[in-house]
Every structure is written in structure tokens, then in C-alpha cells.
Amino acid sequence: MIDRYKWYETALMYMGMAVFLFFILAPFIEGFLVSLKPLALLFSTPYSFLPKNGSFDAYFSMWESVPMLGMHIFNSFFISSVVTLIVVVIVVPASYAFARFQFTGSSLMLGGFLAVNMFSGAVLLIPLFRLMRQLGLLNTYWAMIVPGAAFLIPSSIWLLRTYMMRIPKELDEAAWVDGASRLYTLRRVILPLAMPGIVVVAIMTFIGAYAQQFIFALTFNSKTEFMPLPVGLFAFFGKQEVIWNELMAASFIGILPVMIVIVFLQRYLVAGLTAGAIKQ
Structure with missing residues (x-):
């Protein structure tokens, strides 16, 4: 039997969780309340936390203030989705190679991946701009997709490599004994077991790609569409x-696609973890 908590211990736990959730959710709650307030009352004194004469008028008028807002939301979702797809396709075999093979320079390459993450995107804007111009990618979606994927691949390899290293090597060896190739082993044995880790990488990549578009867009793109x-x-x-x-x-409408994707992928993440816990 699991020991029951005393009433004051339960109360302290819930109070701690409430304080934690307050600091996490307070900025979002305040931002939502600001969206309901008329612009003339935002800086009125005394300050009112709850909106007076609140309405959803801003959620309708914002489309008139920025007529191409819907296109901007679609662009962010499209760019993030393509970046996530590219990163996952590259990172899965790369992480498997780093997790299973011992080859010359592997540690140096992994260290190089960490070094890449230490550089800010602003430091590399000029060489990246010259590279995008030479490739003819300026003023296209690829001008934001290529550098976005390049900056997210190193950290994703580290994350997924650690997860794949926890998968027993005996599974690979059993597949080889049955005549399976490396590619077949990766596709039919390792990928199903590594799916929760791949989902985590996909979520982190999508969020990162959604958040880092501003500086790349201003530097490599001059077309509003x-x-x-x-x-x-x-x-x-x-x-x-x-x-x-x-x-x-507009910010709350803009993050809705991200929230929907995260909630959808979390279902499969939890399902994968639960299935891995109960299988014999």
C-alpha cells in the first residue's frame, strides 16, 4: 500500500503547484485580458486587472490593421513544418549512426555541433546572406527554411542520440542474425522504439523554427507575401x-497552430511511452 499524505502535506503540494502555475500562466492571462480591453483604457489609472467594457473587438479589427495577417500565420506554420520535416529526416539516421557506430572523428563532430549552437544567428547573418544570394534563395521561403534547419539540426542530433543510446544493442544484433540490413533494422526495429524521442525532437524543432523566423525574415526577405x-x-x-x-x-491567434500541433503530438508521445512501459 502506498502511504497516504497527511492533509497539510497535500495542501502544501497543491499550494506549491498553484504558485508555480500562477507564474507560468500569469503573462498569458494578462496578455489575453489586454486583448479584451479598449485601447484607450489600457493605461488608465488606477490600473484594473479585469477589463472594463471588455470585448472581442480587437480579434476582428486586427485583420483590418494588418490585412495580410492570415498569410503571415500561414507562412510561419508552413516554414516551421518544412523545417521540422527536414530536421527529422536528417537527424534520425545521423543520431542512429552516432549512437551505434564508433568511427574516427565522431567525438570531434559532436563537439562541433555544440560549438555551432554557441553562435548567435546575428553573428552569422552576413555570411548567411552572401550564401543565400549565391544560391539564389533570397526572397523565397527557402531563405528562412535552410538556415532555420541548419541551426536546429545539431541540438536535435544530441537529443535523439541520447535517446537511441538507451535502446539495447542486442535488438540490432538479433535483427542482423535474422539477415536484416542496417537500414531495415533502423526502419523496422529502432524507429518504433525511438518514436517518443522523435516526437520530442519534432515538437522542439517546430517550436524553435516558429520562434527564430524574425531575424532571418528581415535579413533574407523583402517581399511581404x-x-x-x-x-x-x-x-x-x-x-x-x-x-x-x-x-x-494577433499573438494569441498566431500561436493557435503551435498549440494544436503540440497537443496533437503529445497524445502520440504519451501513447508511445505507455505502450513501451507495458510491453513484455
Whole structure:
């Protein structure tokens, strides 16, 4: 039998979780309440946490303030999806190779991956711009997809390699005894077991790609139809004032695709972990 917690221990645990959730959710709650407030009342004194005369008008007027906002949201979702697909396709075999094979220079390459992550994207903007220009990728989706994938691949390899190293090598050896090739072993034996780790990599990559588009878009793109959501949100910053309520409304609408993707993938992540725990 599992020991029961005393009433005050249970109360302290729930209080601790409530304080933690408050600090995590408070910015989102405040941002949502700001989106409901009229712009003229945002900086009124005394400050009111709950919106007075609140409405969802900002969620309708923001489409008029930034007419191409829907295109910006689609661009961000499309760029992040393509980056995630490229990263997963490259990272899965690379992580398997680093987890299973001992070859000359493997440790040096892994260290190089960490070194790449230490560089800020702003430091490499000029050489990346010259590279994009030489490849003819400026003012295209690929100008944001290629550097986005390049910056996310190293950390993804480290993450998935660690997960694959926990898969017993005896499974590979059993498949080889039955005549399976390396590729067949990876596809039919390792991938099903590594699926929870692959889902984690996909989630992290999608979030990272969604968040890093601003600097690449401003540097490698000058066409409005290719601009992602962060650049579209910047349009709410006017010369005289910032339309804060519409900016918050657009931000919440913009993160909806990310939240839907994360919730959808988390279902399969939990299902994969549970299946791996009960199989004999």
C-alpha cells in the first residue's frame, strides 16, 4: 500500500503547484485580458486587472490593421513544418549512426555541433546572406527554411542520440542474425522504439523554427507575401503608438497552430511511452 499524505502535506503540494502555475500562466492571462480591453483604457489609472467594457473587438479589427495577417500565420506554420520535416529526416539516421557506430572523428563532430549552437544567428547573418544570394534563395521561403534547419539540426542530433543510446544493442544484433540490413533494422526495429524521442525532437524543432523566423525574415526577405508571423506582428508598432490590444489578439491567434500541433503530438508521445512501459 502506498502511504497516504497527511492533509497539510497535500495542501502544501497543491499550494506549491498553484504558485508555480500562477507564474507560468500569469503573462498569458494578462496578455489575453489586454486583448479584451479598449485601447484607450489600457493605461488608465488606477490600473484594473479585469477589463472594463471588455470585448472581442480587437480579434476582428486586427485583420483590418494588418490585412495580410492570415498569410503571415500561414507562412510561419508552413516554414516551421518544412523545417521540422527536414530536421527529422536528417537527424534520425545521423543520431542512429552516432549512437551505434564508433568511427574516427565522431567525438570531434559532436563537439562541433555544440560549438555551432554557441553562435548567435546575428553573428552569422552576413555570411548567411552572401550564401543565400549565391544560391539564389533570397526572397523565397527557402531563405528562412535552410538556415532555420541548419541551426536546429545539431541540438536535435544530441537529443535523439541520447535517446537511441538507451535502446539495447542486442535488438540490432538479433535483427542482423535474422539477415536484416542496417537500414531495415533502423526502419523496422529502432524507429518504433525511438518514436517518443522523435516526437520530442519534432515538437522542439517546430517550436524553435516558429520562434527564430524574425531575424532571418528581415535579413533574407523583402517581399511581404513571404513574411512570417513575427514580422506581421511588428506591423502593429506604429510611429505614434502601439496597438497593444490588437497585438495581443494577433499573438494569441498566431500561436493557435503551435498549440494544436503540440497537443496533437503529445497524445502520440504519451501513447508511445505507455505502450513501451507495458510491453513484455
